[in-house]
Amino acid sequence: MTIEVEVKNVTKIFGKQLAKAKKLVRENKSKEDILAQTGATVGVDRASFTIKQGEIFVIMGLSGSGKSTLIRMINQLIPATDGQILIDGQDLTKLNKQEMIALRRKKMSMVFQNFALFPNYTIIQNVAFGLEIKGKDKAQREARAHEALELVGLKGYDDQYPNQLSGGMQQRVGLARALASDTDILLMDEAFSALDPLNRKEMQDELLRIQSELHKTIIFISHDLNEALKLGDHIMIMRDGQVIQTGTPEEILTQPADDYVERFIEDVDRSRVLTAANVMIKPAMVNIEKSGPRTALREMRENNTSSIYVIDNQQRFIGMADARDVIELVRKQQKDLGQVLQKDVPTTNPDTPIKELMSEISTTPIPFAVLDEREHLLGIIVRGAVLGALAGDGVTE
């Protein structure tokens, strides 16, 4: 894979006394020390990394760690104080104004946290903005804008204004605007952070779908490890303007570079956030008052399981039957499942955090039954699904 963006020792210092601050940075003085001595704020401190063509590169870090500053140096909205940024082997920091404008038009587009749609423009005009700037004629740019809107799943809103759309829809427009200008690189600064969880998840899926078609190079800033793990081919973690670790999601999770990264990972410990309802799956079920062992057996075969959950006419959970016992019943020509019912199945309610169930889940071989207040069986929790959810491939739906 070819390298798309190469950042070498890039530093950004805000404020006066730049020369002195630069020298202090080179002497590895801390951000606070430099602020105290010169009044200058170090935004980014000698960051180096490479981004390959067609990957999603996620930048993470606490507030103030320099993520926004860094991404804005990649399109030179903020000029770098020091260092090199190479795109196609061209050093951006050396370009003059015209060359920079040309590069922005050709190479990159940006999606913003608060959408940054132009309130005086309709949706179609917003999406066509990049092309309008490039001087494409109206018919051409609107045709392209339509394609982009379709790609993000927004048709028929052409003539509405941004304030008529929900946040999720507005960000689709923001994404469409970036896609319509046909640039290789997408810069996304916390693009999904202002969305509610449902919309956010939907947009993440959408982005992955679009990415599988278009193979852009995406630089994505996120606060949220789950999002980073889900989207990122590589993840870079920053603190106080410095790059602390860059790696694949697995590397970040399994070999955190230091305490800071470790805290980052544990901070989003999913077992605390996920509840029984998030990880439960649908079990094979049979109504004892309507069906006998043969139906139960067929049900198990269809669901590929070795046990079945038994309910009564009021949908109440009454126990579980094992496949071997049921086969025995069938062989003996017995009709009553009740004979082989196991009643000591562990149960829980849907709102219990996984954290509280963890130790029991790992010791009991029988899956938990999730019951509501009326003892209706909602689902069961199997070990595999719990671990899967903790590793990020949500079983939520």
Add this chain to the structure above:
Amino acid sequence: MDILIAKLPVADWINDFVKWLSGFTGFFNGVTNFIGAIANMFQWVFDLIPIWLFFVLILGLTFYVKRNDKKWGLLIFELLGLLFIWNMGYWRDMTQTLTLVLTSCLIVYVIGIPLGIWMAKTQWVNMVMQPVLDFMQTMPAFVYLIPAVAFFGIGTVPGVIASVIFAMPPTVRMTNLGIRQVPVDLIEAADSYGSTSWQKLFKVQLPLAQSTMMAGINQSLMLALSMVVIASMIGTLGLGTQVYFAVGRNDAGAGFTAGLSIVILAIILDRITQSLKK
């Protein structure tokens, strides 16, 4: 110690400066002719169109700008107000006042809007202009009459000049403010897609600054109108002249009717420009 006792010769300096400036007669004559031509053009139009057509134009304009909020009270007010002015015999004075206001405002906008844009885009211009604008606005308007007469004689032109100076600040300020108020992320969005400065200005900054700018434009218009009485003292004809004469003759009735005519004109101009904002 002397300096504390002796009066600083500031007044002398200013007088010398004014005298030095009056040496540029060619320049001032040029300006006088140019402004005079604009004013004459307006007055020529007002004298040309019959009164009924003037009514139709004003009411039609109001109808047009109010077409969205559908409040037609203003139309009735305009009809009655203009009839009153006509009935009082102040019609030509009213058009003369309108000429002063429109000429001044035209100049204010042509100079003030670009100046406001320049202030918004260039920090040092902003720093220089802020105190100048404060000065222009707080200096009593009377004071502008003196150099205006010195350079431009008497009549409509010095009235326009004094009004321009006095009415300029709101347009400049609000243009500057409106552009600065455009949210940063919209500016970033414009830049990140490769806009040139001009594209950014015309496609993003000015459209979004528009309603703030309109507030400044409206204020300038009102300030220009407020100069009519003052300007009448240096021979600018119009409703102000009628007020000024009434004061001289101690004629409260005439003063009131002329004053009321100014108020009517002010309300009409104010309401129409305010509706433009939306």
